[in-house]
Amino acid sequence: MSGARAVIALGSNLGDREATLLAATREIADLEGVELVAASGAVETVALKPEGEDPDAPAYLNAVVVVESALEPLDLLHLLREIEQRHGRVRAERWGDRTLDLDLIDVAGVTLRTEELTLPHPRAAERAFVLEPWLQADPDARLTGHGRVRDLLEAL
Template structure:
């Protein structure tokens, strides 16, 4: 039997019934073979980010983070996340565009990989308070591989005013 790996998944939605979508996506993830949902952080609301920065005209996001244990490979887990997004009407027409659901694999154990299909840990997680804050809420000892303690990364962002 394969030993489960702890993974962190970030959830975001800024179109449709955001809260219902996040709850449904968490249930679907928990119901996936090879996945055990361990915790879901409280939901927070954040402004939409674009490549140029905050977009106050765009609908705000609801964000949360889930801790899971999985026997799936990183690629298989990533495929599950894409299927859940697609089931909720995710359209990938515009990079950083509005979306019904965004699921990002933030960490997969201690794995560090730079792959065109899946970079781990997520390459911008250390810059995202809307990922770090909820993650810290469900794992006070969280560490982002290659970057350090989540509490320190979040404190640094707060000092910068991000």
């Protein structure tokens, strides 16, 4: 399959986090028009809230998958949201605890700003919980407009 390389961040801090991330990775790989290229291991991190880190909230497991996608970015985003819903995702609170969070980080270097989707992800360059697993999945990764993921991670 030829397509655009897409980077998807996965996170979970409720329920069986590891099983959820593994199931979501399988579901992403099974999407029509999507081929799994690489997947990171899980990285555990403290929960991040709008006010900052919250050590009292359940810790997150985070991972990244790299795929080749024949889908348009918004179509891929909609399918990712369907996977979140199947895993009980509730969007009641900004940056609230969640069974599954799937974020589209980068799609072939495309720059996009819509009400639903901004590419590259506007905060990816500041988030070690995205950069660390992304580097595991792709040691040569670059974030559009920001440079090498390795350099971004070292700067944090």
